[in-house]
Amino acid sequence: MFSRALALTALALARVSSAATSTGGLTIxxxxxxxxxxxxxxxxxxxxxxxxxxxxxxxxxxNNSDVTLLTAITAIISVEQNFNCNQGIDPNLLNVPLGTGYTIVMTNINNSSDVYAVSDPFEIKPLAIGYPPVSATPVDQGSATVSKGASSTGSSTGSSTGTAGGAAPTKSGAASRVLAASSGVLAAGALVGLLAVV
Structure with a gap:
């Protein structure tokens, strides 16, 4: 019963629109x-x-609606604190292929069908392309947060925090193992749900 409920939640999340959305002032x-x-x-x-x-x-x-790139919506971080303003993602935490149409989805920690925000679709590109310039990321006017990205050829104007290479401090270690396990359960649950629907 639990895996069916998990599968239905995964399916509901997978159908989240690819257009950017935000609620409660939360925007990616x-x-x-x-x-x-x-x-x-x-x-x-x-x-x-x-x-x-x-x-x-x-x-x-x-998330990605192209199941050849991502078979199911996948949890990256189970509980993220809003006041952090940014979060680096360790490459060992998430293994997804090159491609377009990816979105980041933020949800209620207790009810994953309660979607708070969805990013605009983005691409995962090869390393040779390099990170986007810092100036490409909008500024959070309410907290004066500046992009945490970096460019190998560009420079930042104004204050910028985080590490070079386009990432803020990352979640890793035990947290990544827990998230990897929950992602596997979610993906398996989604598959069970899909099979039950068919």
């Missing part, structure tokens, strides 16, 4: 759109409007 600033991509098997980051958000915490997922 990066990645998203043509100028804010991720690099394949490299540290990447997620930046959001923590200053305007009314949500103290949320779950972060990655």
């Amino acid at each position: 600033l990066a990645p998203g759109g043509d100028s804010l991509w991720w690099l394949f098997q490299q540290p990447n980051n997620i930046v959001w409007t923590c200053g305007e958000s009314t949500f103290p915490q949320f779950t972060i997922w990655i």
Whole structure:
């Protein structure tokens, strides 16, 4: 019974529109759109409007409607604190292929069908392309958060925090193992649900 409920939740999340959405002041600033991509098997980051958000915490997922790239929506971070404003993603935490149409989804930690925000679709590109320039990421006016990305050829104007290479400090270690396990359960649950529907 639990796996069926999990599968139905995964299916509901998988149908989230690919157009950017936000509620409660939470908007995903990066990645998203043509100028804010991720690099394949490299540290990447997620930046959001923590200053305007009314949500103290949320779950972060990655999604793609192209099942040849991602078979099911996958949890990246089970509980992320809003006040962090950005989160680096360790390349060992998430193994997804090169491609277009990816979105980041933020949901209620207790009810994953309660979607808070969805990013614009973005691409995962090869390392040779390099990180997007810092100036490509919008600024969170409510908290004066500046992009945590970096460019190998560009430079930042104004204050910027985070590490070079386009990523803020990452979640790894035990947390990544827990998330990897939950992602596998979610993907398996989605498959069970799909088979039950057919």
